[in-house]
Amino acid sequence: MTITFIFDAILVVLLLTVAIWIIVARAAFSAVLAFVAYGLLLAVVWVELSAIDIALTEAAIGSGVTGMILLGAASRLRETEAAVVSAGRPLILAAALLCAVIAAALAALVLSPPSTVFTLAPETMAHLHESGLGNPVAGVLFVYRAFDTLLEKVVVVLALVGVWSLAPDRFWGGIPGLQVSQQPNSVLTLLSQLLPPLGIVFGIYMFWTGANNPGGAFQGGTVLAAMWILVMIAGLQNPPSTNWRWLRVLVVLGPAIFLAIGLAGFGLAGAFLAYPPGYAKPLIIVAEAALTLSIGVALGLLAAGPPERVAQQ
Amino acid sequence: MTAVPYIFTVIAISAGAFFFLAGTVGLLRFPDTLTRLHALTKADNLGLGLIVFGLLPLVEWPFGAFKLISVWLLLQLSGSIVAQLIANFVRREEAHE
Numbered sequence: 001m002t003i004t005f006i007f008d009a010i011l012v013v014l015l016l017t018v019a020i021w022i023i024v025a026r027a028a029f030s031a032v033l034a035f036v037a038y039g040l041l042l043a044v045v046w047v048e049l050s051a052i053d054i055a056l057t058e059a060a061i062g063s064g065v066t067g068m069i070l071l072g073a074a075s076r077l078r079e080t081e082a083a084v085v086s087a088g089r090p091l092i093l094a095a096a097l098l099c100a101v102i103a104a105a106l107a108a109l110v111l112s113p114p115s116t117v118f119t120l121a122p123e124t125m126a127h128l129h130e131s132g133l134g135n136p137v138a139g140v141l142f143v144y145r146a147f148d149t150l151l152e153k154v155v156v157v158l159a160l161v162g163v164w165s166l167a168p169d170r171f172w173g174g175i176p177g178l179q180v181s182q183q184p185n186s187v188l189t190l191l192s193q194l195l196p197p198l199g200i201v202f203g204i205y206m207f208w209t210g211a212n213n214p215g216g217a218f219q220g221g222t223v224l225a226a227m228w229i230l231v232m233i234a235g236l237q238n239p240p241s242t243n244w245r246w247l248r249v250l251v252v253l254g255p256a257i258f259l260a261i262g263l264a265g266f267g268l269a270g271a272f273l274a275y276p277p278g279y280a281k282p283l284i285i286v287a288e289a290a291l292t293l294s295i296g297v298a299l300g301l302l303a304a305g306p307p308e309r310v311a312q313q
Numbered sequence: 314m315t316a317v318p319y320i321f322t323v324i325a326i327s328a329g330a331f332f333f334l335a336g337t338v339g340l341l342r343f344p345d346t347l348t349r350l351h352a353l354t355k356a357d358n359l360g361l362g363l364i365v366f367g368l369l370p371l372v373e374w375p376f377g378a379f380k381l382i383s384v385w386l387l388l389q390l391s392g393s394i395v396a397q398l399i400a401n402f403v404r405r406e407e408a409h410e
Contacts, residue, residue, distance in 0.1 A: 187397040194390065 008048060015041050028074040028081060035070060039063025052214035053137040056206075060222035068229065068303050075179075132281030134212030141216070142284045146273040150262060153255045153291055156298045160251060164242055166306040173243030176301065177308025180235045192234035199227035207292040211281065217254075217288040221295025228300040239304045241311035247297065254294030258287040325367025332360035346403045350396045357392040361385055 018038045025031040039062040046055035086092075121136075128139045141149045167174065181188050203223035210216030231237050240247050261283050262273040269276045275283050336356020343349045365385045369378050 186401070187394045191390070191394045198387070 011041065011045060011048065015045065028077055029071075032067065032070040032074045036063050036067035039067065053135075053216065053219075056214060056219045060219050060226075064226065065222055065299050065303060072179075072303070072305060130277075130280070131275070131284070132211075133284065135210060135214065135216075137214070138210055138212075138216060138284070142287070143275070143280065146262070150255065150258050150273065153258060153295070156295060156302075157251055157255060160298050160301055163302055163306050167308070171307045171310060173241065174307035174311050175241050175309040176239040176304035176306065178232055178239050178304040180233055180238075182235070184235065186234075188234045189236065192230045192236055196227040196231060199223055199230075203227070203292070203296070207288055210288065211285065217291040218295055221292045222299060224292065224296030225299035225303070228296065229303050232300070232304065242301070242307050243311060247301075250297045251294055251301070254287070254291035257290040261287050322367040322371060325363050329360045329363030329367065332356050332363065336360060347400060350399060354392055354396045358389060361388055 015038065018034050018041060022031050022034045022038060025034060039058055043055045043059040043063065046052070046058055124136050124139060124144065128134075128136055131139055131143045133139045133143070164172075183189075203220045205220075206215040206223060207217050207220030208215075210220065232239050242248075261275075265272055265274040265276075268274075268279075333356045336352050339352025339356075340349050343352055362385055365381045368381055372378055372381060
């Protein structure tokens with residue numbers, strides 16, 4: 001038994017314990033805190049599996065932004081939580097049974113892999129140099145499976161429209177109801193003055209290095225969003241009015257540029273989302289830069305929540 | 314590579330791990346939020362500091378070392394500020410009661 005094995009075993013036990021804790025926790029708030037811890041542990045698991053890109057995404061989106069959105073949801077639900085009627089033992093048992101069967105089926109598949117593992121990894125590496133990218137994950141995302149990536153970015157915009165749609169009619173286009181700090185000159189003010197310069201540089205670096213190293217638009221955009229949320233929560237800057245035209249332009253800019261590059265592929269390279277020879281990397285960088293910005297703005301607005309105040313005219 | 318840097322690394326990381334262990338025990342055993350915060354921040358500062366210190370001889374100079382030290386400094390910043398925020402919140406809750 002090696003040290004690595006013992007470490008992995010402890011990690012798995014810890015992960016399962018936290019997962020069970022999330023399910024049995026009574027208060028939504030405790031469950032959300034455990035969910036954040038679960039995401040960070042899962043990120044360590046991805047590092048152990050040498051999937052650094054996924055580890056970064058899990059830590060940033062799965063644990064960070066999702067955790068923040070769930071915390072907001074939990075604090076909104078706190079007042080009504082005591083009044084929620086439990087769903088009766090038979091229903092809970094049926095749900096538990098169904099989940100256990102699915103988990104067992106998945107475990108059976110994972111534990112008995114086929115004798116010859118089918119993989120596209122050598123093919124991916126063999127043609128990666130034609131794109132000019134050095135990170136095979138970026139290659140898969142923006143060359144081999146670009147259509148999936150495009151849809152994934154559009155989903156973020158749709159999610160934001162969904163959150164905004166929760167606003168009552170009179171607040172549509174108003175200002176998000178993010179809870180901000182009521183204390184000027186607190187330590188939070190200091191943090192939100194010190195951290196954003198570093199965070200913005202780091203977010204841009206993550207997008208830039210994503211072509212050749214782990215990183216990319218989603219991770220970089222999340223870091224930018226986190227900095228923006230920090231500044232808004234500290235009360236240094238108010239959440240913007242959601243009917244502000246430039247804000248909406250920024251949200252759709254990334255997917256729109258990516259789509260435009262995809263459509264240009266028909267004329268220049270003979271297929272949707274195909275890149276003309278020699279121009280793949282510059283085009284991908286342009287798309288990723290716009291996507292980083294759009295994801296940052298969209299995630300910031302998602303965390304800020306639905307409009308709850310009328311915008312001042 | 315001779316064994317000397319490894320001896321230094323093992324000692325520093327063991328000391329760091331000890332502080333994390335002590336911090337965890339403190340978190341579990343101390344009576345109230347403020348003392349628990351104290352235990353936790355000590356573990357973060359000294360524990361991570363010693364682990365980073367121990368790893369320095371093993372990483373490439375200067376950028377690897379610079380990254381490790383930056384990680385430590387950023388965690389110092391966020392750790393101390395989060396501790397202040399939680400402590401502030403506890404103070405206000407107590408004032409309300």
